[in-house]
Amino acid sequence: MTSWLQIPTGSHFGLSNIPFGIITTPAYPSPHPAIAIGAHALDLHIFTLSGGFTALPEFTSSHVFTSHSTLNEFAALGRPAHRLVREYLQSVLAEDTPHPEVLKDNEALQKSCLFLLDDVTMHLPLQIGDYTDFYAGRHHAFNVGTLFRGPANALQPNYEHMPIGYHGRASSVVVSGTPVVRPRGQVLEKPGGAPVVKPCGKLDFELELGAFLCRDSTMGESVEVGEAAEWLFGVVLLNDWSARDVQAWEYVPLGPFTSKSFATSISPWVVLMDALEPFRTAPLQRSDGAALLSQYLQEAEKNSVYDINLEILLNTPKGSTYTISKTSSRNLLYSFPQMIAHHTITGCPMRTGDLLGTGTISGTERESLGSLLEASRNGAEAVVLGDGNDGEKVERCWLEDGDEVILKGVCGEGVGFGEVRGVVRPARS
Amino acid sequence: MTSWLQIPTGSHFGLSNIPFGIITTPAYPSPHPAIAIGAHALDLHIFTLSGGFTALPEFTSSHVFTSHSTLNEFAALGRPAHRLVREYLQSVLAEDTPHPEVLKDNEALQKSCLFLLDDVTMHLPLQIGDYTDFYAGRHHAFNVGTLFRGPANALQPNYEHMPIGYHGRASSVVVSGTPVVRPRGQVLEKPGGAPVVKPCGKLDFELELGAFLCRDSTMGESVEVGEAAEWLFGVVLLNDWSARDVQAWEYVPLGPFTSKSFATSISPWVVLMDALEPFRTAPLQRSDGAALLSQYLQEAEKNSVYDINLEILLNTPKGSTYTISKTSSRNLLYSFPQMIAHHTITGCPMRTGDLLGTGTISGTERESLGSLLEASRNGAEAVVLGDGNDGEKVERCWLEDGDEVILKGVCGEGVGFGEVRGVVRPARS
Numbered sequence: 001m002t003s004w005l006q007i008p009t010g011s012h013f014g015l016s017n018i019p020f021g022i023i024t025t026p027a028y029p030s031p032h033p034a035i036a037i038g039a040h041a042l043d044l045h046i047f048t049l050s051g052g053f054t055a056l057p058e059f060t061s062s063h064v065f066t067s068h069s070t071l072n073e074f075a076a077l078g079r080p081a082h083r084l085v086r087e088y089l090q091s092v093l094a095e096d097t098p099h100p101e102v103l104k105d106n107e108a109l110q111k112s113c114l115f116l117l118d119d120v121t122m123h124l125p126l127q128i129g130d131y132t133d134f135y136a137g138r139h140h141a142f143n144v145g146t147l148f149r150g151p152a153n154a155l156q157p158n159y160e161h162m163p164i165g166y167h168g169r170a171s172s173v174v175v176s177g178t179p180v181v182r183p184r185g186q187v188l189e190k191p192g193g194a195p196v197v198k199p200c201g202k203l204d205f206e207l208e209l210g211a212f213l214c215r216d217s218t219m220g221e222s223v224e225v226g227e228a229a230e231w232l233f234g235v236v237l238l239n240d241w242s243a244r245d246v247q248a249w250e251y252v253p254l255g256p257f258t259s260k261s262f263a264t265s266i267s268p269w270v271v272l273m274d275a276l277e278p279f280r281t282a283p284l285q286r287s288d289g290a291a292l293l294s295q296y297l298q299e300a301e302k303n304s305v306y307d308i309n310l311e312i313l314l315n316t317p318k319g320s321t322y323t324i325s326k327t328s329s330r331n332l333l334y335s336f337p338q339m340i341a342h343h344t345i346t347g348c349p350m351r352t353g354d355l356l357g358t359g360t361i362s363g364t365e366r367e368s369l370g371s372l373l374e375a376s377r378n379g380a381e382a383v384v385l386g387d388g389n390d391g392e393k394v395e396r397c398w399l400e401d402g403d404e405v406i407l408k409g410v411c412g413e414g415v416g417f418g419e420v421r422g423v424v425r426p427a428r429s
Numbered sequence: 430m431t432s433w434l435q436i437p438t439g440s441h442f443g444l445s446n447i448p449f450g451i452i453t454t455p456a457y458p459s460p461h462p463a464i465a466i467g468a469h470a471l472d473l474h475i476f477t478l479s480g481g482f483t484a485l486p487e488f489t490s491s492h493v494f495t496s497h498s499t500l501n502e503f504a505a506l507g508r509p510a511h512r513l514v515r516e517y518l519q520s521v522l523a524e525d526t527p528h529p530e531v532l533k534d535n536e537a538l539q540k541s542c543l544f545l546l547d548d549v550t551m552h553l554p555l556q557i558g559d560y561t562d563f564y565a566g567r568h569h570a571f572n573v574g575t576l577f578r579g580p581a582n583a584l585q586p587n588y589e590h591m592p593i594g595y596h597g598r599a600s601s602v603v604v605s606g607t608p609v610v611r612p613r614g615q616v617l618e619k620p621g622g623a624p625v626v627k628p629c630g631k632l633d634f635e636l637e638l639g640a641f642l643c644r645d646s647t648m649g650e651s652v653e654v655g656e657a658a659e660w661l662f663g664v665v666l667l668n669d670w671s672a673r674d675v676q677a678w679e680y681v682p683l684g685p686f687t688s689k690s691f692a693t694s695i696s697p698w699v700v701l702m703d704a705l706e707p708f709r710t711a712p713l714q715r716s717d718g719a720a721l722l723s724q725y726l727q728e729a730e731k732n733s734v735y736d737i738n739l740e741i742l743l744n745t746p747k748g749s750t751y752t753i754s755k756t757s758s759r760n761l762l763y764s765f766p767q768m769i770a771h772h773t774i775t776g777c778p779m780r781t782g783d784l785l786g787t788g789t790i791s792g793t794e795r796e797s798l799g800s801l802l803e804a805s806r807n808g809a810e811a812v813v814l815g816d817g818n819d820g821e822k823v824e825r826c827w828l829e830d831g832d833e834v835i836l837k838g839v840c841g842e843g844v845g846f847g848e849v850r851g852v853v854r855p856a857r858s
Binding site for chain 2: 129130135156157158161162164165166167168169170171172174180181183184185186188192194195196197200219220221222243246249250251252253254255256257258259261262263292294295296342343345346347348349350351354425428
């Protein structure tokens with residue numbers, strides 16, 4: 001598929017992607033929907049009002065792109081509607097478009113609705129009702145368990161039976177580019193001593209994917225794993241910033257709390273499930289095959305996760321950029337449909353706009369780890385990234401003030417997530 | 430303070446209370462704000478549109494009661510506004526009202542805006558952004574810790590240093606009267622064995638208070654404990670339904686998840702903080718006094734919790750009613766301002782409409798425990814409630830299908846919370 005619009009080589013936003021997001025522009029500074037195509041954002045507010053959907057009667061006078069500051073209403077239309085709109089926009093942008101009058105031959109509309117990505121400001125794509133963070137990266141769970149309990153007891157007994165997860169904090173989910181203030185919190189410096197309150201000394205990132213939901217479920221009912229794909233709107237990159245010293249002291253017995261809820265960053269463009277279809281792959285093998293798995297988690301679809309190439313980069317305060325890690329989202333033991341089936345097994349109601357994080361995605365090698373906790377072995381061995389600009393020696397056990405963490409993800413030619421980035425600001429005094 | 434409107438003896442909703450809620454009526458079936466007064470709801474939508482606020486210029490043409498289906502907009506006006514409206518409504522309803530023309534002598538408006546509580550339907554009072562559940566009931570934490578680890582290690586080392594909490598599930602918070610379907614879930618019946626999926630066999634309630642917030646905080650900044658009272662809108666009763674068998678299997682290492690998120694019930698009338706002022710009392714003594722406490726949790730206000738008499742009742746399927754337990758909310762180690770200060774210490778942003786649960790409130794005696802987990806010693810000893818109707822022998826280790834749990838709370842003459850009730854429906858097949 002080629003477009004009449006020039007798509008830069010290596011762009012994540014080719015014609016086979018068409019991710020959705022929320023933008024503001026100088027011309028229209030109220031948040032509104034758009035898609036990304038190549039180096040541009042196509043403003044769906046202007047596109048709709050200018051008759052862009054005349055060839056798609058269902059959307060000609062739809063308000064989903066003109067009256068809402070988030071994608072929730074569009075998402076709630078369901079996957080057939082997402083498919084219809086994505087395929088229509090692909091057809092409008094295709095070299096051999098059957099609707100050249102809509103945009104290809106309509107220079108006036110091109111001028112009014114196409115903006116360079118550099119010229120638009122991105123916002124949270126959906127209003128998030130609830131955010132749940134899972135722990136589905138098996139290698140991550142094993143690596144972390146090994147650090148604290150040794151390899152023989154690394155995985156908890158429940159780990160291979162269910163996608164372990166916890167409720168996260170929706171209010172602290174922010175869009176890429178939002179600075180992250182180093183949190184202060186209670187830390188236990190000496191076992192048996194009294195805690196001190198100080199700026200986090202073990203600030204970390206976590207490489208994850210997040211999935212947005214597009215459908216409500218009924219309280220008291222569960223979603224069948226085979227139907228759960230209909231609840232999925234699309235996927236983003238997610239950085240679950242973590243204060244490891246705060247976490248270690250607070251998390252028994254009720255789990256991570258303030259050590260996570262100071263910030264969770266997501267990439268701004270939601271890649272629809274249909275765009276990810278060609279990149280399906282099987283999740284990690286279970287140690288006993290699928291025999292261990294309860295029926296409500298058993299999937300007919302064997303390729304239930306995605307092979308997305310993921311990368312973690314660090315921009316240092318002096319401007320050097322290093323790759324910390326590279327891995328793939330195939331390193332998951334559970335799929336999004338399994339997460340939904342498990343989330344609803346007790347009858348928990350899901351809502352359009354809910355966000356599910358996968359948990360940290362790590363490989364098995366030091367170069368493929370999704371957190372500094374793993375890469376520095378809880379601070380025991382600095383990760384040496386090299387000599388930077390101005391003689392800067394770049395090594396990290398934990399993040400430093402001024403560090404910018406960038407997560408990238410790409411599936412294949414023209415289908416990627418862009419990036420999620422966030423710079424660490426010093427703790428407030 | 431007496432009212433010209435007859436207040437039934439023992440009413441929780443006297444002139445010194447004036448709690449706010451969201452109602453629908455046959456006349457106006459769209460959810461809208463009201464207050465409770467005696468046996469009546471005063472419909473604030475009709476009251477406002479009919480000129481009820483003419484003597485309160487700030488609210489004469491305010492939309493907070495006429496254009497919104499939740500109390501969020503009213504809450505967001507802040508505590509001085511809540512005080513102004515509450516005191517004005519008290520003055521309108523007082524026997525010696527300075528504004529008799531507004532309602533006392535206005536029979537037409539009385540007829541149109543006063544409804545018997547039995548004739549209105551209650552709804553969730555606020556749209557909840559995030560729900561956080563704490564664990565601030567020290568006796569509960571000690572009792573539960575004793576069951577699983579013995580009295581010497583009952584409290585975790587962090588317990589007296591910070592209000593332990595976890596993120597709950599906002600979508601599963603429901604208003605009193607909503608039935609609760611017995612959840613199905615994964616349960617480990619034999620240690621070392623494989624889990625089974627079955628209807629919860631250890632269904633429990635938890636007696637808590639919940640506080641709604643009325644102010645946003647800035648991400649990256651913390652709220653000082655001495656200022657946190659300005660974030661408090663009002664208080665409700667809260668039943669944190671719990672599936673103990675599911676919880677025991679799932680909760681390591683990330684805390685309770687599906688065992689809690691199937692339902693959390695709250696009472697419908699929000700008792701404003703001002704109404705609770707006369708009932709302030711000191712929280713429980715810390716074992717080492719306040720010396721252990723980090724400065725950000727130290728309060729100048731010594732009476733930072735409330736002495737609310739709490740009661741748990743059980744309606745059996747055959748219609749017998751028993752008191753399971755009686756206790757007081759003075760059995761808390763941490764106050765709501767301390768919870769807010771701790772929640773924001775790492776910079777987590779709070780929002781109007783957020784709900785904070787205290788955690789289970791228990792006394793030290795068997796008759797004052799806030800959960801069946803404690804009262805039945807994790808199912809080891811049934812709680813004998815007596816012989817019921819039709820020869821029914823009423824004893825419970827855990828809740829049975831058809832049981833209705835009712836939590837009540839009252840502070841003093843005319844100031845109470847009403848109740849939160851929920852009936853257990855059988856698990857779906």
